[in-house]
Amino acid sequence: MVPQTLAAGNVLGIAITADKYDCIDVLKFASGNWLQPRQNKAGDLMLLAAAAYLFQNAPAFQEITKAMILNHGGPYLTLSCEEVESAMNWRVFCLLEEQRSFARLRLAEILLAGVNDCTGTCVHKCGWSSKYAYAYLKLLERQDLWPTHLLCISKAIEIAEKMPDPIPEEPSVSCTFGYKHAAPEYRRNRRWSLADLNNSIGLCLHCIRSGSATSSYCRIEH
Ligand SMILES: [Zn+2]
Ligand SMILES: [Zn+2]
DSSP, X not given: OOOSOOOHHHHHHHHHHHHHTTOHHHHHHHXXXXXXXXXXXXXXXXXXXXXXXXXXXXXXXXXXXXXXXXXXXXXXXXXXXXXXXXXSOTHHHHHHHHHHHHHHHHHHHHHHGGGGXXXXXXXXXXXXXXXXXXXXXXXXXXXXXXXXXXXXXXXXXXXXXXXXXXXXXXXXXXXXXXGGOOOOOHHHHHHHHHHHHHHHOXXXXXXXXXXXXXXXXXXXXX
16 A cells, blocks of 8 residues: 655655654655655755655665765755755755765866876877877866866766767877877776766765764764
8 A cells, every 4th residue: 555656745744744753663664665866856855865864764865865966056955945954954955065065076186187197198208198188178178077067966977987088189299209109098097986986975874863073983884
Protein backbone atom coordinates (compact mmCIF):
# COMPACT_ATOMS: atom_id res chain seq x y z
CA MET A 1 0.00 0.00 0.00
CA VAL A 2 2.96 2.36 0.48
CA PRO A 3 3.56 4.37 -2.73
CA GLN A 4 7.04 4.07 -4.29
CA THR A 5 7.24 7.75 -5.22
CA LEU A 6 5.71 10.89 -3.74
CA ALA A 7 5.84 14.61 -4.51
CA ALA A 8 8.69 16.30 -2.60
CA GLY A 9 6.27 18.49 -0.61
CA ASN A 10 4.38 15.40 0.59
CA VAL A 11 7.60 13.65 1.60
CA LEU A 12 8.53 16.61 3.80
CA GLY A 13 4.97 16.76 5.18
CA ILE A 14 5.18 13.10 6.22
CA ALA A 15 8.65 13.63 7.71
CA ILE A 16 7.44 16.57 9.82
CA THR A 17 4.42 14.57 11.06
CA ALA A 18 6.52 11.45 11.70
CA ASP A 19 9.01 13.54 13.67
CA LYS A 20 6.21 15.12 15.72
CA TYR A 21 4.70 11.74 16.67
CA ASP A 22 8.09 10.10 17.12
CA CYS A 23 7.71 7.46 14.39
CA ILE A 24 10.73 8.29 12.21
CA ASP A 25 12.15 4.79 12.78
CA VAL A 26 8.99 3.05 11.55
CA LEU A 27 9.12 4.96 8.25
CA LYS A 28 12.86 4.63 7.70
CA PHE A 29 12.57 1.81 5.17
CA ALA A 30 9.66 3.29 3.17
CA SER A 31 11.25 6.75 3.10
CA GLY A 32 14.39 5.44 1.35
CA ASN A 33 12.58 5.40 -2.02
CA TRP A 34 10.88 8.74 -1.54
CA LEU A 35 14.22 10.43 -0.89
CA GLN A 36 15.82 9.54 -4.24
CA PRO A 37 16.92 12.88 -5.84
CA ARG A 38 15.85 11.81 -9.43
CA GLN A 39 15.31 14.70 -11.90
CA ASN A 40 13.88 17.09 -9.33
CA LYS A 41 13.98 20.88 -9.58
CA ALA A 42 16.16 22.78 -7.08
CA GLY A 43 13.14 23.80 -4.94
CA ASP A 44 12.00 20.17 -4.68
CA LEU A 45 15.53 19.09 -3.78
CA MET A 46 15.50 21.54 -0.88
CA LEU A 47 12.23 19.97 0.40
CA LEU A 48 13.76 16.49 0.04
CA ALA A 49 16.95 17.59 1.85
CA ALA A 50 14.85 18.77 4.79
CA ALA A 51 12.93 15.46 4.75
CA ALA A 52 16.19 13.43 4.64
CA TYR A 53 17.41 15.55 7.57
CA LEU A 54 14.36 14.63 9.65
CA PHE A 55 14.42 10.95 8.58
CA GLN A 56 18.13 10.98 9.57
CA ASN A 57 18.99 9.30 6.27
CA ALA A 58 22.65 10.32 5.80
CA PRO A 59 23.27 8.66 2.37
CA ALA A 60 20.10 10.26 0.91
CA PHE A 61 21.03 13.64 2.45
CA GLN A 62 24.46 13.41 0.86
CA GLU A 63 23.02 12.51 -2.60
CA ILE A 64 20.39 15.26 -2.48
CA THR A 65 22.81 17.99 -1.34
CA LYS A 66 25.29 16.80 -3.99
CA ALA A 67 22.64 17.31 -6.70
CA MET A 68 21.91 20.79 -5.30
CA ILE A 69 25.58 21.80 -5.29
CA LEU A 70 26.27 20.41 -8.77
CA ASN A 71 23.18 21.64 -10.59
CA HIS A 72 22.00 24.84 -8.90
CA GLY A 73 23.74 28.11 -9.77
CA GLY A 74 21.58 30.59 -7.81
CA PRO A 75 21.28 31.38 -4.08
CA TYR A 76 20.02 28.59 -1.79
CA LEU A 77 18.11 30.85 0.56
CA THR A 78 15.55 31.66 -2.17
CA LEU A 79 14.66 27.93 -2.26
CA SER A 80 13.71 27.91 1.39
CA CYS A 81 10.24 28.07 2.94
CA GLU A 82 8.73 27.90 6.42
CA GLU A 83 8.51 24.08 6.47
CA VAL A 84 12.16 23.73 5.43
CA GLU A 85 13.34 26.18 8.08
CA SER A 86 11.30 24.49 10.81
CA ALA A 87 12.72 21.08 9.86
CA MET A 88 16.39 21.76 9.19
CA ASN A 89 19.23 23.53 10.98
CA TRP A 90 20.05 26.89 9.31
CA ARG A 91 23.71 25.83 9.14
CA VAL A 92 22.81 23.65 6.14
CA PHE A 93 22.35 26.79 4.00
CA CYS A 94 25.81 28.12 4.97
CA LEU A 95 27.39 24.73 4.36
CA LEU A 96 25.74 24.38 0.93
CA GLU A 97 27.08 27.80 -0.12
CA GLU A 98 30.48 27.04 1.37
CA GLN A 99 30.85 23.68 -0.36
CA ARG A 100 29.66 25.05 -3.71
CA SER A 101 32.16 27.96 -3.50
CA PHE A 102 34.92 25.51 -2.68
CA ALA A 103 33.90 23.19 -5.54
CA ARG A 104 33.90 26.10 -8.03
CA LEU A 105 37.36 27.19 -6.85
CA ARG A 106 38.68 23.65 -7.07
CA LEU A 107 37.20 23.22 -10.56
CA ALA A 108 38.82 26.50 -11.69
CA GLU A 109 42.11 25.31 -10.23
CA ILE A 110 41.92 21.95 -12.04
CA LEU A 111 41.15 23.66 -15.35
CA LEU A 112 43.81 26.41 -15.07
CA ALA A 113 46.45 23.98 -13.77
CA GLY A 114 46.42 22.59 -17.33
CA VAL A 115 48.77 25.40 -18.45
CA ASN A 116 51.47 23.84 -16.24
CA ASP A 117 50.77 20.31 -17.46
CA CYS A 118 54.13 18.57 -17.29
CA THR A 119 53.45 16.22 -20.21
CA GLY A 120 54.63 17.75 -23.47
CA THR A 121 56.81 20.37 -21.75
CA CYS A 122 60.07 21.49 -23.39
CA VAL A 123 62.47 23.31 -21.05
CA HIS A 124 64.70 24.65 -23.84
CA LYS A 125 62.87 27.95 -24.34
CA CYS A 126 61.80 27.16 -27.89
CA GLY A 127 58.22 28.29 -27.25
CA TRP A 128 56.76 24.78 -27.61
CA SER A 129 55.23 24.77 -24.10
CA SER A 130 53.98 28.37 -24.24
CA LYS A 131 52.20 28.00 -27.58
CA TYR A 132 50.24 25.07 -26.13
CA ALA A 133 49.56 26.89 -22.85
CA TYR A 134 48.24 29.92 -24.78
CA ALA A 135 46.05 27.75 -27.03
CA TYR A 136 44.72 25.98 -23.91
CA LEU A 137 43.82 29.28 -22.20
CA LYS A 138 42.03 30.50 -25.33
CA LEU A 139 40.13 27.23 -25.51
CA LEU A 140 38.96 27.59 -21.87
CA GLU A 141 37.65 31.04 -22.66
CA ARG A 142 35.90 29.88 -25.85
CA GLN A 143 34.22 26.97 -24.04
CA ASP A 144 32.96 29.28 -21.26
CA LEU A 145 35.18 27.58 -18.68
CA TRP A 146 36.76 30.78 -17.40
CA PRO A 147 36.78 30.85 -13.52
CA THR A 148 34.11 33.55 -13.23
CA HIS A 149 31.74 31.60 -15.52
CA LEU A 150 31.62 28.36 -13.52
CA LEU A 151 28.14 28.88 -12.10
CA CYS A 152 26.63 25.48 -12.80
CA ILE A 153 29.28 22.96 -11.76
CA SER A 154 27.77 19.87 -13.41
CA LYS A 155 27.52 21.66 -16.78
CA ALA A 156 31.14 22.88 -16.54
CA ILE A 157 32.41 19.39 -15.61
CA GLU A 158 30.49 17.91 -18.56
CA ILE A 159 32.02 20.43 -21.00
CA ALA A 160 35.51 19.88 -19.52
CA GLU A 161 35.17 16.11 -19.85
CA LYS A 162 34.25 16.36 -23.54
CA MET A 163 36.61 19.22 -24.49
CA PRO A 164 39.34 18.05 -26.91
CA ASP A 165 42.94 19.19 -26.41
CA PRO A 166 43.84 22.50 -28.15
CA ILE A 167 45.75 22.85 -31.42
CA PRO A 168 48.11 25.87 -31.29
CA GLU A 169 47.97 28.39 -34.14
CA GLU A 170 51.39 30.02 -33.50
CA PRO A 171 54.62 28.37 -34.65
CA SER A 172 57.49 27.68 -32.22
CA VAL A 173 61.14 28.21 -33.15
CA SER A 174 63.32 25.32 -34.17
CA CYS A 175 64.67 23.35 -31.22
CA THR A 176 67.68 21.03 -30.84
CA PHE A 177 65.47 18.77 -28.76
CA GLY A 178 62.56 18.94 -31.22
CA TYR A 179 62.61 15.16 -31.55
CA LYS A 180 61.48 14.99 -27.91
CA HIS A 181 58.47 17.30 -28.39
CA ALA A 182 55.04 15.85 -27.66
CA ALA A 183 51.62 17.49 -27.38
CA PRO A 184 50.40 17.85 -23.75
CA GLU A 185 47.53 15.51 -22.84
CA TYR A 186 45.38 17.99 -20.93
CA ARG A 187 42.14 16.04 -21.23
CA ARG A 188 43.56 12.74 -20.02
CA ASN A 189 45.45 14.38 -17.15
CA ARG A 190 42.51 16.32 -15.71
CA ARG A 191 40.14 13.32 -15.83
CA TRP A 192 41.04 11.93 -12.37
CA SER A 193 40.97 15.32 -10.66
CA LEU A 194 37.50 15.97 -12.09
CA ALA A 195 36.27 12.55 -10.91
CA ASP A 196 37.78 13.18 -7.44
CA LEU A 197 36.04 16.53 -7.22
CA ASN A 198 32.73 15.00 -8.29
CA ASN A 199 33.02 12.27 -5.63
CA SER A 200 33.90 14.71 -2.84
CA ILE A 201 30.67 16.76 -3.19
CA GLY A 202 27.69 16.39 -0.82
CA LEU A 203 27.08 17.28 2.85
CA CYS A 204 27.56 14.86 5.76
CA LEU A 205 24.43 14.63 7.91
CA HIS A 206 26.37 13.15 10.86
CA CYS A 207 28.64 16.20 10.99
CA ILE A 208 25.71 18.63 10.72
CA ARG A 209 23.57 16.90 13.35
CA SER A 210 26.48 16.65 15.77
CA GLY A 211 27.09 20.40 15.40
CA SER A 212 30.78 19.80 14.79
CA ALA A 213 32.62 22.29 12.59
CA THR A 214 35.20 19.72 11.50
CA SER A 215 34.89 16.23 10.03
CA SER A 216 37.78 14.89 12.17
CA TYR A 217 35.40 13.55 14.85
CA CYS A 218 32.74 12.25 12.48
CA ARG A 219 31.51 8.70 12.99
CA ILE A 220 32.11 7.92 9.29
CA GLU A 221 35.36 8.46 7.41
CA HIS A 222 35.50 11.47 5.08
ZN1 LIG B 1 61.89 22.53 -27.55
ZN1 LIG C 1 30.78 13.67 8.80
